Amino acid sequence: MSYSGGKDSHLLYWFIKEYAKIEGIKIIGINTYMEHPEIRDRIHNNSDKVLLPAKKPFEIKDKYGIPCFSKEQDFYIYYYQKAIREGKEPAKTYKDKLNGTYKTGFNISKTARDYVLSGKAHKITHLCCYYLKKKPAHDFEKASGLKPILGVRNEESTLRRRQYTSCFSANGKFTPLWDLTEELEDAIYEKYKIETPKIYEHIKRTGCMGCPYGSWKGDTQKELDLIKGTQKEFVCKYFKESYDILNIKY
Ligand code: SF4
Structure with a gap:
């Protein structure tokens, strides 16, 4: 069972x-x-094994860039910018997404488009999650032969709504909380007095503190206000360029 120390995976743990x-x-x-x-303490206290990222954050930043607008937008922006950096013509899909002319599905937001097309944008990528979380988990699955149980709920994002439509996936993942509503989850926590970290008195979701992906809900700013010292310096240095364009005070 994949354990992040957050509310969803802790419910499964419990x-x-x-x-x-x-x-x-x-x-x-x-x-x-x-x-x-x-x-972090909860992860160490409750896990049988703690995996480490496949690459360190600043290695990711140097090589690929940092997260900025949303995971889906950053995917297209990354491949668009990569092609430009390599002196190649970006593929039509990436160009259409950036120019707002993609026929089906979403296009890149106006803020992101203007910024990236100005040619002055920093390196943006969706790969932070891949190297910090997904790759270590996949490598562990491969080495151990175990299939994952994940505490993901599809209410969390549009991407998850598309990804998880049942408890089971063809690739062997088991996601028993896929259709659990926040309301019901809160009721279970309440009824069984499940331990809840104090940080939930301030924010509804935990995860990577200060990740720009929470900025549209105002979470990034709240998270930054909850950390201090070297952790805050580290996070602000890592996400600096994304905070600047997203108007996040740090
Ligand atoms: S959620 Fe964490 S791992 Fe994913 S992009 Fe944000 S900081 Fe990186």
Whole structure:
């Protein structure tokens, strides 16, 4: 079971370990270096094994860039900018997405488009999640032969709504919380008095503190206000260029 120390995966942890007392399921945490200290401690206390990122954040920043607008937009921006950096013509899909002429599905937002097409944009990528979380998990799955149990809920994002439409995926993932609503989750927490870290008194979701992907809901700013010292310096240095364009104060 993949354990992030957040509310969703902790619900699964509680169900497996304390409610149903199921034996033999390994709890696998991932330390991205970006969690709030309270969540990082929880990962270390509750996991059988803690995986580390496949690349360090600043290696990712140097080589690929940093997250900025949204995971989906950053995917197209990354391949568009990469082609330009390599002196190649970007593929039609990426150009259409950037120019707002893509026929089906979403296009890049006006702010992102103007910024990227100005040629002055910093390197933007969706690959931060891949190297900090996904690759270590995939490598572990491969090495161990185990299939993952994930505490993901599709209410969280449009991408997840498309990705998870049942408890089971063809590639062997088990996602038993896929259609759990926030309301029901809160009711379960309340009824069974499941331990909740103090940080949830300030924010609704935890994960990587200060990740720009939470900026549209105002979460990034709130998270930045909750961290201090070297962690805050690290996060602000890592996301600096994205904060500048997103008007996040740091
Ligand atoms: S949530 Fe944000 S900071 Fe965390 S791994 Fe993904 S992109 Fe990086």
